[in-house]
Amino acid sequence: MTAESFAHCETLVRAADRDRWLAALFAPAAQRPHLLALYAFNVEVARVREVARTPMAGEIRLQWWRDALGGEGHGEVRANPVADALLATVAAHALPTAPLLLLLEARAFDLYDDPMPNLAALYGYVRKTSSALIELAGRILAGPDPMIAALAGPAGIGSGLARLLQAMPAHAARGQVYLPADLLARHGVDPADIVERRASPGLRAALADLRERARLELAEAERARAMLPAAAGPAFLPVALAGPLLDRLEAADDPFARVDLAPWRRQWILWRASRR
Numbered sequence: 055m056t057a058e059s060f061a062h063c064e065t066l067v068r069a070a071d072r073d074r075w076l077a078a079l080f081a082p083a084a085q086r087p088h089l090l091a092l093y094a095f096n097v098e099v100a101r102v103r104e105v106a107r108t109p110m111a112g113e114i115r116l117q118w119w120r121d122a123l124g125g126e127g128h129g130e131v132r133a134n135p136v137a138d139a140l141l142a143t144v145a146a147h148a149l150p151t152a153p154l155l156l157l158l159e160a161r162a163f164d165l166y167d168d169p170m171p172n173l174a175a176l177y178g179y180v181r182k183t184s185s186a187l188i189e190l191a192g193r194i195l196a197g198p199d200p201m202i203a204a205l206a207g208p209a210g211i212g213s214g215l216a217r218l219l220q221a222m223p224a225h226a227a228r229g230q231v232y233l234p235a236d237l238l239a240r241h242g243v244d245p246a247d248i249v250e251r252r253a254s255p256g257l258r259a260a261l262a263d264l265r266e267r268a269r270l271e272l273a274e275a276e277r278a279r280a281m282l283p284a285a286a287g288p289a290f291l292p293v294a295l296a297g298p299l300l301d302r303l304e305a306a307d308d309p310f311a312r313v314d315l316a317p318w319r320r321q322w323i324l325w326r327a328s329r330r
Contacts, residue, residue, distance in 0.1 A: 063094035091139035185210025191289035212271035294327035
C-alpha cells in the first residue's frame, strides 16, 4: 500500500499546505515522497481541532498517532495512508520519533481555548511544531547534521511566529489566543480583547513586539545559513516566506484583517530562495 500512501500524502499536502508542497519540488525526486509524508502528518495533526467535535475527541486522535509511532495497532495503522507513509519514512531515514511525539504534545494545546500562558510556552510551542518539522525534513534530505538542528531552531521559531501572527484573526474567531498572556499584560491587553476583536494601541504594540522577535530569530538563522548542508536547503525554503509576511502584517491597518501573500509572489519567493 505504501506507493498509494505516498501518492495520497502528495495530494493532501498540495491541497492543504501548498507552500511546503512547492518547496518539496526542489528536493531530489527520491526524497520527495518522504518529505511529503512528513508534511502530510503535520497537516493531519494541525487540523485535529477542525475535524474533532470536542477536545476529548481530539485527544483520542492525537493518542492514536502516539500509539502508531510507538508501534501499537500495526495492521490498523498501516490502513491509514498518512501513517503508512510516515512510518515508512521513519524507517527509511532512521528518524527519531521523539520530535514527532513532542509535536503531538504541542498540538494538544490547539484543542482548548486556554490562552498561551507566557513567552516561554509560546517559544516551546513553535520549537516543537515549526522547528521540529524543519529539522526532520532536513534530516530526510541530508541525514543527521548538527548544523541542521542548530539552524532549524531559530528558523522555525521565526517562521512559526509569523504564521501564528497571520492566523490571529482566525484563532480569535474561534476563541483561541496564541499571543502570550505575560506579553499582553505588559502592554495592557486582556486576552478577551483579542477574542472580542478590540484593536487597542496595546494590542498593536504587542503584535509589533512579536514581529520584532520573529525577525531577530530569522536574522540569526540567516547569519548561519552558509554553514547549512546544501542538500538540506529545500527543508528551509518555506522560511523565506516569513520576512515578506511580517512586512505585510506590519503594513496592515487593522490587526484583525486577513493578510496573505499572493500565490504568484509566494512561488517567486520560494524560487528565488532556492537559487541562493
